[in-house]
Amino acid sequence: MSTTSLPDLGQRAKAAARLLATLSSSAKDEALVLAADRLSARSDEILSANASDVARSVGAGASPTVVDRLRLSEARVVAMADGLRSVAMLPDPVGEVVEGHVRPNGLRVERVRVPLGVVGIIYENRPNVTADAAALCLKSGNAAMLRGSAGALESNRVIASSLREAIGKAGLPADAVLLVEDTAHETAVEFVRLRGVIDCLIPRGGPALLSMILEHATVPYVLDGDGNCHVYVDAAADLAMAERIVVNAKTQRPGVCNAAETLLVHADVANEFLPQMSRALAGVVLAADERARPLLPGSRPATEADFATEFLALELAVGVVDDLDAAISHIARFGSGHSEAIVTSDLEAATRFVRQVDAAAVLVNASTRFIDGGELGLGAEVGISTQKLHARGPMGLRELTCVKYVVYGEGQIRQ
Amino acid sequence: MSTTSLPDLGQRAKAAARLLATLSSSAKDEALVLAADRLSARSDEILSANASDVARSVGAGASPTVVDRLRLSEARVVAMADGLRSVAMLPDPVGEVVEGHVRPNGLRVERVRVPLGVVGIIYENRPNVTADAAALCLKSGNAAMLRGSAGALESNRVIASSLREAIGKAGLPADAVLLVEDTAHETAVEFVRLRGVIDCLIPRGGPALLSMILEHATVPYVLDGDGNCHVYVDAAADLAMAERIVVNAKTQRPGVCNAAETLLVHADVANEFLPQMSRALAGVVLAADERARPLLPGSRPATEADFATEFLALELAVGVVDDLDAAISHIARFGSGHSEAIVTSDLEAATRFVRQVDAAAVLVNASTRFIDGGELGLGAEVGISTQKLHARGPMGLRELTCVKYVVYGEGQIRQ
Numbered sequence: 054m055s056t057t058s059l060p061d062l063g064q065r066a067k068a069a070a071r072l073l074a075t076l077s078s079s080a081k082d083e084a085l086v087l088a089a090d091r092l093s094a095r096s097d098e099i100l101s102a103n104a105s106d107v108a109r110s111v112g113a114g115a116s117p118t119v120v121d122r123l124r125l126s127e128a129r130v131v132a133m134a135d136g137l138r139s140v141a142m143l144p145d146p147v148g149e150v151v152e153g154h155v156r157p158n159g160l161r162v163e164r165v166r167v168p169l170g171v172v173g174i175i176y177e178n179r180p181n182v183t184a185d186a187a188a189l190c191l192k193s194g195n196a197a198m199l200r201g202s203a204g205a206l207e208s209n210r211v212i213a214s215s216l217r218e219a220i221g222k223a224g225l226p227a228d229a230v231l232l233v234e235d236t237a238h239e240t241a242v243e244f245v246r247l248r249g250v251i252d253c254l255i256p257r258g259g260p261a262l263l264s265m266i267l268e269h270a271t272v273p274y275v276l277d278g279d280g281n282c283h284v285y286v287d288a289a290a291d292l293a294m295a296e297r298i299v300v301n302a303k304t305q306r307p308g309v310c311n312a313a314e315t316l317l318v319h320a321d322v323a324n325e326f327l328p329q330m331s332r333a334l335a336g337v338v339l340a341a342d343e344r345a346r347p348l349l350p351g352s353r354p355a356t357e358a359d360f361a362t363e364f365l366a367l368e369l370a371v372g373v374v375d376d377l378d379a380a381i382s383h384i385a386r387f388g389s390g391h392s393e394a395i396v397t398s399d400l401e402a403a404t405r406f407v408r409q410v411d412a413a414a415v416l417v418n419a420s421t422r423f424i425d426g427g428e429l430g431l432g433a434e435v436g437i438s439t440q441k442l443h444a445r446g447p448m449g450l451r452e453l454t455c456v457k458y459v460v461y462g463e464g465q466i467r468q
Numbered sequence: 469m470s471t472t473s474l475p476d477l478g479q480r481a482k483a484a485a486r487l488l489a490t491l492s493s494s495a496k497d498e499a500l501v502l503a504a505d506r507l508s509a510r511s512d513e514i515l516s517a518n519a520s521d522v523a524r525s526v527g528a529g530a531s532p533t534v535v536d537r538l539r540l541s542e543a544r545v546v547a548m549a550d551g552l553r554s555v556a557m558l559p560d561p562v563g564e565v566v567e568g569h570v571r572p573n574g575l576r577v578e579r580v581r582v583p584l585g586v587v588g589i590i591y592e593n594r595p596n597v598t599a600d601a602a603a604l605c606l607k608s609g610n611a612a613m614l615r616g617s618a619g620a621l622e623s624n625r626v627i628a629s630s631l632r633e634a635i636g637k638a639g640l641p642a643d644a645v646l647l648v649e650d651t652a653h654e655t656a657v658e659f660v661r662l663r664g665v666i667d668c669l670i671p672r673g674g675p676a677l678l679s680m681i682l683e684h685a686t687v688p689y690v691l692d693g694d695g696n697c698h699v700y701v702d703a704a705a706d707l708a709m710a711e712r713i714v715v716n717a718k719t720q721r722p723g724v725c726n727a728a729e730t731l732l733v734h735a736d737v738a739n740e741f742l743p744q745m746s747r748a749l750a751g752v753v754l755a756a757d758e759r760a761r762p763l764l765p766g767s768r769p770a771t772e773a774d775f776a777t778e779f780l781a782l783e784l785a786v787g788v789v790d791d792l793d794a795a796i797s798h799i800a801r802f803g804s805g806h807s808e809a810i811v812t813s814d815l816e817a818a819t820r821f822v823r824q825v826d827a828a829a830v831l832v833n834a835s836t837r838f839i840d841g842g843e844l845g846l847g848a849e850v851g852i853s854t855q856k857l858h859a860r861g862p863m864g865l866r867e868l869t870c871v872k873y874v875v876y877g878e879g880q881i882r883q
Contacts, residue, residue, distance in 0.1 A: 071800070075823055154845065160834055162844055169856050170826065248682070252856050267663070271682040273857045294879035301881035385486070407874050408490055411585065419575055419877030428882065429577055429873065430569065441584050441667050441870040442688045443857040455856040458844065459822050462834030464709035466716035467843065 059243050062198065062231050063250035066171045069228035070196040074168045076225065078145035081192055084223035085141035089134040091219040092184065095211060096130045102207035103180065110204050122178040123205055133184040133212075136433065140188040143432040146451045147194045161461040166454045168194030170252035173272065174435075175200045175244060177258040180208035186255075187216050187230045189435050193453035196229050198251065200244050203236035210234065245270040253443075253453070255436055275448065278439030279363045280310030280391035282421045285380040285406070287397035288321040294418065295326065295396040296333050301420040302394065303337060308365045310437060311392050311424045315360055315370040317380045323348060323373045330371075337367045344373035360387045377402050381409050388412060390439045392424040413439055413446035474658050477613065477646050478665035481586045484643035485611035489583045491640065493560035496607055499638035500556035504549040506634040507599065510626060511545045517622035518595065525619050537593040538620055548599040548627075551848065555603040558847040561866045562609045576876040581869045583609030585667035588687065589850075590615045590659060592673040595623035601670075602631050602645045604850050608868035611644050613666065615659050618651035625649065660685040668858075668868070670851055690863065693854035694778045695725030695806035697836045700795040700821070702812035703736040709833065710741065710811040711748050716835040717809065718752060723780050725852060726807050726839045730775055730785040732795045738763060738788045745786075752782045759788035775802045792817050796824050803827060805854045807839040828854055828861035 057065075073081075092099070103125040110120055146166050153163040172195045174186045183199055190197035201209040213232035221227035233244060245254060245266055254274035256262050266274055284302050286295040302313035318326055327348035331339070339352035340359040346352055349371060359370040360383070374380045384393055394416040395406040403417045414424040424446065426434025431449030438444040444452035472480075488496075507514070518540040525535055561581050568578040587610045589601045598614055605612035616624040628647035636642035648659060660669060660681055669689040671677050681689055699717050701710040717728035733741055742763035746754070755770035756763075764786060774785040775798070789795045799808055809831040810821040818832045829839040839861065841849025846864030853859040859867035 071824070071826075074826070156843070156845060160838060160843075167826075267686040273855055275857065291879070297879060297881050305882055403876075409486070411486075411489070411582075412872065414873035414875060416875040417877065418879055419875055420881045422882040423575060423875060423877075423880070424873065428571070428575075429875075430571060440688055442690065445870050446873045455860050457827065458829035458839065458861045460829060460831040460834055460838060460844075461818075462832065462838075464706070464712060464833055465838070466712050466835045467720055467837035 059233065059235070059240060059247065060250075062233060063171070063247050065228040066196040066198050066231050067250060069226040070168065070170045072226050073191070073194045073196055073229055074170070076194060078147075080223070080225065081145070081194070082141040084220045084225050085137045085188055085191060087223050088188070088216045088219035089137035091215040092130060092134040092137065092212065095215045096127060099130055099208060099211045099215070100125060100127065102211045106180075106205055106207045115204065119178060119204070123180065123208075125180060125208060129181060133181050136185055137188045140192050140433055143192065143450060145192065146454050151456050158465050159463065160465055163459045164456045165459050166451070167457050169453060169455055171196045171198055171250055172453060173198045173200065173244060173247070173251040173254040175241060175254065175256045175258070175262065177202045177262065178205050180205045180212060182257055183209045183212045183232070184216065185433065186435055187213070189433055189450060189453060191220070191229055193450045195453055196231070198231050198233060200233040200241060201236070206234065206236060241265065242269050245272060245274070248272050255448075257436060275436070275438050275444050275452070276440050277436035278391070279389045280312070280437070280439070281315070281361065281363045281387060281389040282311060282313050282392045282394070283315045283317055283384050283388060284313045284394045284396065284421065285317040285384070286319060286322065286326055287377065287395060287399060287402050288319040289399035289402060290319075290322065290396040291398055292322065292326050292329065296329060298394065298396055298418070298420050299330060300333050302422055303334065303369050304367065305420070305422055307367050310363070311421050312365070313369065313394070313421050314362065314364050315372065315387065317372050317374050317383055318345070319380070320344070320373050320375050327371070334369065337369050340368065340370045342372040345371045363389070377405060381406065384410055384412075391437065392416065392421040394419065394421050413437070474648065474650070474655060474662065475665075477648060478586070478662050480643040481611040481613050481646050482665060484641040485583065485585045487641050488606070488609045488611055488644055489562075489585070491609060493562075495638070495640065496560070496609070497556040499635045499640050500552045500603055500606060502638050503603070503631045503634035504552035506630040507545060507549040507552070507627065510630045511542060514545055514623060514626045514630070515540060515542065517626045521595075521620055521622045530619065534593060534619070538595065538623075540595060540623060544596065548596050551600055552603045555607050555848055558607065558865060560607065561869050566871050573880050574878065575880055578874045579871045580874050581866070582872050584868060584870055586611045586613060586665055587868060588613045588615065588659065588662070588666040588669040590656060590669065590671045590673070590677065592617045592677065593620055594672075595620045595627060597672055598624045598627045598647070599631065600848065601850055602628070604848055604865060604868060606635070606644055608865045610868055611646070613646050613648060615648040615656060616651070621649065621651060656680065657684050660687060660689070663687050670863070672851060690851070690853050690859050690867070691855050692851035693806070694804045695727070695852070695854070696730070696776065696778045696802060696804040697726060697728050697807045697809070698730045698732055698799050698803060699728045699809045699811065699836065700732040700799070701734060701737065701741055702792065702810055702814060702817050703734040704814035704817060705734075705737065705811040706813055707737065707741050707744065711744060713809065713811055713833070713835050714745060715748050717837055718749065718784050719782065720835070720837055722782050725778070726836050727780070728784065728809070728836050729777065729779050730787065730802065732787050732789050732798055733760070734795070735759070735788050735790050742786070749784065752784050755783065755785045757787040760786045778804070792820060796821065799825055799827075806852065807831065807836040809834065809836050828852070
């Protein structure tokens with residue numbers, strides 16, 4: 054696999070995709086379970102390859118965060134294998150008849166869910182993405198072309214080889230999972246320009262990767278963007294509930310995209326609520342606007358940049374707004390279109406917030422942390438889309454499919 | 469409007485989109501009907517602007533096809549106005565609850581259809597696109613940024629101004645329709661890079677426009693690609709039905725994307741069917757492969773290029789294949805993913821063709837000409853997508869929307 058050119062790999066992926074598209078769910082599920090077993094069986098080999106990746110990264114001066122994302126443990130390999138088994142248990146989206154009707158001329162029109170074809174994943178570090186993404190692609194009948202980073206190459210190689218081995222053993226095309234082992238930057242650019250090969254590209258990485266894709270990609274892509282999420286505490290909020298939601302949204306897992314980054318508080322309740330939050334958010338760095346600051350001892354003055362920042366840390370921007378409209382405008386200006394919450398007991402405020410806030414998800418009286426595939430009932434997810442086309446919000450198996458028209462006639466011609 | 473910079477226009481479109489997203493269907497429908505009336509009332513002005521565009525194009529040596537696409541008549545203006553009235557009568561997709569369920573923790577999860585926001589249309593010649601596209605965008609709650617060609621500028625100006633006038637009179641934001649009057653090539657490039665402004669770009673034009681977009685666009689787009697459509701006549705076909713379908717698919721309107729460009733015939737019936745088609749397709753230029761040629765007097769030898777060409781004319785490539793698999797492989801190689809038909813009375817052949825052919829639409833025993841928005845019951849269409857993400861096949865009002873998650877809780881936090 055290592056010496057193959059990218060276009061050759063692409064043709065192999067396309068050939069595999071054609072076979073995968075027609076497989077039964079049970080054939081795919083069996084391969085996933087075998088793949089899980091294979092990962093467990095080769096756990097030592099995976100961990101030893103990973104140790105070598107980690108040593109190389111540490112030697113190259115990688116940051117502790119990068120190394121942490123790269124590092125596997127026995128427990129993480131078990132989690133990867135369990136992930137494959139969970140995907141095997143999800144319902145197969147392929148073949149679903151999304152809608153159907155009969156035209157006046159007797160034509161029977163159906164829209165049927167089918168795999169996308171070849172899904173390209175370009176990602177950084179985390180070797181578990183190799184297994185997770187491959188599993189979701191396989192289950193949804195797609196071939197996966199995986200382009201991981203140089204830092205995780207040895208880990209990715211063993212993981213991909215385990216998956217391929219199991220898939221082949223199950224009688225499916227091993228090329229359902231193809232790892233691009235050439236990790237040069239030019240290859241990444243070439244990868245995102247495999248038009249006619251990659252039907253959908255899903256990047257998992259930081260801003261540099263996203264802007265490379267915006268500049269160079271000619272293949273269709275779905276972006277998993279930032280989450281600059283807001284919680285707006287309305288004048289009519291239950292303040293005890295608001296406190297629970299804000300604390301949960303900010304601190305339950307601050308490093309993820311659905312964590313809250315800004316708290317907006319209606320002026321009528323700021324005097325009561327902000328001092329209460331100052332205590333509840335002890336340990337969180339607060340960047341407060343002029344009106345919030347006097348009510349938040351120890352806070353620093355918030356700049357515009359603070360309101361635009363996805364901290365991904367125990368840090369929160371806080372602003373006081375005059376009314377619902379001001380909150381909605383603030384979110385329209387600074388939000389990234391991920392998840393936005395209102396806490397209120399006022400029906401009209403809730404309704405207007407839901408209607409007017411433009412984001413993948415809006416929540417009423419609930420923590421932004423619920424916006425992920427697992428919590429919304431999708432099972433596993435391949436990312437959370439902040440774009441509007443094709444997929445918006447958590448992307449599960451369904452978002453790895455598309456719909457084709459199937460039209461049945463008895464010789465109809467157009468007049 | 470003419471002196472405004474593109475980013476300023478973009479901000480105006482965004483502001484209009486925010487208002488449009490919350491309008492009732494009846495408010496939008498009323499504006500559409502007023503706009504139709506306004507187009508009729510200003511018909512003379514539109515025709516005189518158009519006469520000037522036509523004169524300029526003829527002077528510049530434009531081809532008769534280009535001039536024909538540009539030229540309006542009283543009847544065409546009436547058709548434009550009628551088009552607006554038809555769109556007013558279509559059901560509004562906005563607000564549809566696509567699905568909903570309650571999570572075990574009591575969260576109520578809904579997916580609700582909402583407008584995309586700002587839709588950019590970049591198009592060539594045809595001034596009727598100005599009215600058609602604006603109407604579909606308005607009805608689906610989107611602001612339309614229209615970037616037409618230099619050749620149609622005067623026509624587009626009067627049409628856009630009529631629409632804006634009516635929309636404003638209806639009490640809606642006139643900026644729901646914005647015409648980009650700067651027709652320089654650099655402006656087109658700037659237009660397709662208005663990331664953060666244009667939520668969806670839909671190009672209507674030829675290969676040069678599409679490749680400009682692939683190279684430069686940073687905004688999300690849906691491509692309306694070529695239609696290299698096939699009709700495969702199986703061994704088990706009713707040959708009288710096959711003849712009707714092939715003649716209809718090729719000749720009923722050869723210049724459109726859902727017309728057939730290649731006929732594939734199973735070897736078992738070629739001796740009978742091809743001579744029959746030779747008579748039925750009198751007047752159509754036939755490019756035949758080695759096995760078809762002797763059966764098609766007057767045909768020329770087909771090259772690979774013929775099988776890859778969307779003729780859009782009374783010209784048809786013809787090939788003989790050994791079996792269904794060969795037909796499917798041929799289509800996989802040369803098809804453009806638009807509309808592919810099989811004529812057969814064999815259930816297994818129909819089922820395999822439907823399952824294995826990868827296209828926006830597959831048809832059994834019906835003409836490819838049925839694959840358009842009107843014939844499939846979508847009402848008007850803004851194009852036919854040959855890509856797989858977001859929209860596949862005819863794009864109607866629904867394809868001008870996206871779906872957002874709305875989550876209602878009673879204070880739930882994540883554990």
